[in-house]
Amino acid sequence: MEKMSFNFHMPTKVVFEEGAAESLVKHVKGTSLLMMCDPFFYKNGSAQKVAEATHIEKVVFFSEIEPNPSCQTVDRAAEIARSNHVDVVIGLGGGSAMDASKMAACLINNEGSIFDYYSTGDKVLKPRDAQLICIPTTAGTGSEVTNIGVYTNKETGIKMPFASEYFWPDIALIDPELTHTMPSHITASTGMDAFTHAIEAYWSVNSNPISDALSISVIKTILENIETACKEPTHSAARKNMAFASVAAGISFSQTKTTGIHAVSFPLTTDFGASHGLACSITLPAFIKLAYNGRKDKMDALFAMLGYDCVDAFINRVEAIMEAINLPTRLSALNIKESDLKKIVEVSMKAPLIHFTPVKVDEDILYDLLKSIL
Numbered sequence: 029m030e031k032m033s034f035n036f037h038m039p040t041k042v043v044f045e046e047g048a049a050e051s052l053v054k055h056v057k058g059t060s061l062l063m064m065c066d067p068f069f070y071k072n073g074s075a076q077k078v079a080e081a082t083h084i085e086k087v088v089f090f091s092e093i094e095p096n097p098s099c100q101t102v103d104r105a106a107e108i109a110r111s112n113h114v115d116v117v118i119g120l121g122g123g124s125a126m127d128a129s130k131m132a133a134c135l136i137n138n139e140g141s142i143f144d145y146y147s148t149g150d151k152v153l154k155p156r157d158a159q160l161i162c163i164p165t166t167a168g169t170g171s172e173v174t175n176i177g178v179y180t181n182k183e184t185g186i187k188m189p190f191a192s193e194y195f196w197p198d199i200a201l202i203d204p205e206l207t208h209t210m211p212s213h214i215t216a217s218t219g220m221d222a223f224t225h226a227i228e229a230y231w232s233v234n235s236n237p238i239s240d241a242l243s244i245s246v247i248k249t250i251l252e253n254i255e256t257a258c259k260e261p262t263h264s265a266a267r268k269n270m271a272f273a274s275v276a277a278g279i280s281f282s283q284t285k286t287t288g289i290h291a292v293s294f295p296l297t298t299d300f301g302a303s304h305g306l307a308c309s310i311t312l313p314a315f316i317k318l319a320y321n322g323r324k325d326k327m328d329a330l331f332a333m334l335g336y337d338c339v340d341a342f343i344n345r346v347e348a349i350m351e352a353i354n355l356p357t358r359l360s361a362l363n364i365k366e367s368d369l370k371k372i373v374e375v376s377m378k379a380p381l382i383h384f385t386p387v388k389v390d391e392d393i394l395y396d397l398l399k400s401i402l
């Protein structure tokens with residue numbers, strides 16, 4: 029019999045409850061709060077309500093977080109946190125706000141700039157002193173339960189993930205009601221981001237029985253709920269199910285890392301302006317076809333559990349859902365031409381994640397995959 033051996037490490041406390049943001053006082057431990065939030069939630073007053081729910085009197089807001097947060101934005105937030113002697117950081121928003129909050133919280137007691145630690149930086153982060161609470165408002169990235177932050181260097185235009193033991197939030201507080209305001213196109217792209225997390229974790233060379241169980245549940249849940257969540261934004265069951273799927277997918281890929289889909293998503297975002305979820309979902313059907321060859325038995329078992337008799341039937345269903353929620357499956361939708369492919373391949377191949385795909389992916393294979401969906 030084949031031996032079973034794996035590790036599973038996810039130290040974040042998960043609090044999942046409708047209206048949970050109102051009971052934050054039960055969770056915070058500190059006297060000076062930096063509320064790092066998506067600009068949308070500052071403008072509509074929700075960030076202020078969440079801050080009030082902490083009962084902390086000293087509160088500083090930082091709401092200048094752009095999608096795909098820049099290193100420069102993170103440094104500005106850290107400076108504000110240091111000068112206000114912040115000991116609690118809340119990241120309220122999509123993956124962008126949560127990722128920015130992770131590094132800013134660490135930099136409070138780690139000297140210097142993000143550039144000293146990330147990319148070519150040679151310093152190593154010390155344990156974070158401030159409490160970190162992440163509250164997602166999209167159902168997609170799962171950043172609230174990962175030790176990863178993704179940052180873009182505005183000067184070079186390069187977007188790269190960074191992992192640290194001190195990025196695991198102390199608390200992931202998931203309140204599905206916060207996702208009700210997402211417009212359909214953001215629900216669609218972020219929801220498919222969670223779907224790619226689950227599917228990449230499932231076929232990853234690093235998968236394990238716990239990540240598999242989570243991924244299977246996520247894939248089923250998203251197939252059953254994403255269309256309703258897009259079409260009926262306040263449908264509380266669909267929103268709750270998508271919020272669950274996002275957090276479960278995050279826990280799953282936090283153990284396995286992602287694979288080729290995410291490697292290719294970075295240049296599609298930085299060079300062609302695709303939102304993160306769209307940059308992932310656009311190559312999803314083509315990657316399913318490719319990765320299937322490296323994981324036939326496991327993928328067939330998944331398809332059977334979900335009621336599909338072959339890989340093409342599953343791909344057809346995924347494509348039909350993407351069409352129903354207005355997500356493109358052709359690179360031409362991002363104005364990508366054949367002459368752009370060489371550079372996309374070159375950048376994607378530099379991301380170590382590409383090697384977690386369960387089949388060999390080299391320059392030629394990736395070029396052909398992208399050409400097939402032009």
Ligand code: NAD
Pocket residue numbers: 066067068094095096097121122123124125127165166168169170171174175176177178206207208209210211214218221304305
């Ligand atoms: P986002 O945080 O960039 O937000 C996208 C848009 O949605 C913004 O305009 C924002 O204002 C809006 N928005 C967010 N919540 C809303 C709501 N409830 N109502 C109305 N508008 C809302 O999007 P995202 O997809 O959640 O995050 C993407 C970022 O996360 C990327 O940088 C990506 O690389 C990163 N990411 C991180 C991880 C991780 O583990 N750390 C995983 C996947 C992706």
